[in-house]
Amino acid sequence: MTCRVFGLEPEYAYGEEKTKEQFNLDFDHDVDSMDFKLNDEPVTKSFGSRMNQKSRAGVIKPTGSIETSANLQIIGHYFWALLDQYKFTAGNGDENIHEFWGSESKLLKSFRGVSVEDEFVLYLMGLLVDSMKLECSSEDMTLGADFIYKTEFSDKLKGGAEYERVTEELENDLFIMFYDITLELNGKDPDGIQTSLTIESGNNHDVDKTIGFGARHPQGQAKANKRENTISVVTTLTGETVDSILDARYGDVGAVRPTKCKILQVPFKVNVELCEYPDLGLTIFFPKCTLLAEFDSSGVDDVEATLNMATLGSDKVTLLDGSEVTTDMYVKLVNNMPEIAPSI
Template sequence: MSCRVFGLEPEAVYGEDKEKAEFDLDFDHEVDSMDFKLNDEPVTKSFGSRMNQKARAGVIKPSGSIETSANLQILGHYFYGFLDNYKFTAGNNNKNTHEFWGGESKLLKSFRGVSVNDELVFYLFGLLVDSMKLEVSSEDMTLGADFIYKTELADILEDENEYERAEELINDLFIMFYDVSLKLNGNDPAGVQTSFTLEGNNNHDVDKTIGFGYRHPQGQAKANKRENSISIVTTLTQETVRAILDARYGDVDLLEPAKCKILQVPLELNVELCEYPGLGLTIKFPKCTLLAEFDSSGIDDVEATLNMATLGSEKVRLADNTTEVTTDMYVKLVNNQPKIAPSN
């Protein structure tokens, strides 16, 4: 049986050099796809010839990506890396609350990671979540993440069963589309929604981390503008046509484009699994721009896509019901995981 897994643990110091034996993963999980590469294209020179004559090693700008089925136990670490604020509240019966929200910090939390590819294992240092994607359609919720990182070590195993997995997660059923519900502008959206996609990007600037005398990043890349884009696909019906036109024309009850308005509404996504009462996920986008696009083909149903981009100008109240934060994205995750923090 093949072994294709990925694991994470937060770093206390960005890119700190550790021996392989010192890695203490919080978890590892199976992946549908995984790709970590050095991006070290050689620099070649032709000197007037039609053929390259000489080559030297190029600069290393390591990056990687994973895609897997999302579950409530692993999502916290990805939000921890993608968003810059985190609050933990211990709960009863090991049901703990993790809150994450976007702010203005440019130095995000970093991880060590392990990428297992059967007999070949990569130990990764200085992992930063550059982008994150959640997608729900007719089956399960998929999680995608793109990373940049500092450097790596490799290990070759005798066989693919030699890798020792981290402690098994509990209550880690993957999230299905029927576990998910949406609230648009405080209400259940009209009609039937058939897919939801969130794509977030931190736009890290790697170029400014490589200086004279080095091939790979020397320090932690800073995050630039955070961009969150959301799309919801629905079908054009009598139930949905008014809401779609409102999004298309920028105001309610119009039959032509508004003179100067665009709709700005809150959006909320909730996840509850009937197998695990008390556990769940809430993602709030307190204010989003809203546009509508159409796809009409043959005699198929007309599909409309609501495209949204988040704005960071509204407040969200945290789980303590007192603290308010201004943000473009807030996440409340209740699961069985302890506080996310570097190991001692």
């Protein structure tokens, strides 16, 4: 039987060794694609020959990736792994509020994971999200995550045994569709019709400094370096959008040629509200972004314009409790999941 499943739970301590019985996943979910590998290329020596003569085991730098349909119940774990700050507020009934934002911490939250590939299971420890991508056009929003991790062990499903799902079905876990999404650029609905959205964030972890004498695999947690957030929105060049596109292209409102030194810096917000569950939702807010515009034409096709943004961490965001934080990315998630915390 085909079974391609991935699950997560936060760790108390980075890379803490656990047996498979001690894994206590918060959830598991189906994936469209998944790949975890040790990257353990052997070291070979030829000693002057045209053929390799000897080889020994090389360094292990494990990496992994998953892609799935984004939904409001699972996405919080990925945001906490991507960003370094998290605050939970219990809501009315099961509608709980999770806030995430990027700050200056270089040691991010680590997770344990389980990767199921039909006939065997990989148990992964010390998972860190190195980058994350959200993408949507005319169908569902896809969630992609790239990981680095410390180590793993495996378990073979023998004699026709099947993987026992942690959660057969999460409550209200509908995948996000394009019609659930609205955008705000500089505090208002963007002109025209937007047909594609891509958000990419990266932590640029430094793995090389975690492997030293006496071990093949990472011995400690890799530190995150510069966080890079980029946003891309595709729209069609029309009479409604030409002014805003030229403003972005030339760096100032109303400019008809490149300005001497100005660039547009604007806030950008993505709002998600499920049609069937309007009390649940997601807000991704970038308080200040540089804004550039590119467009191209081909034959008689409509001219497509792309608004490209990169974030700046120099503006404040007010949290639910009234406190202010300086950040380049803030996320407010309302779902039915409890506080994200390591299990006992």
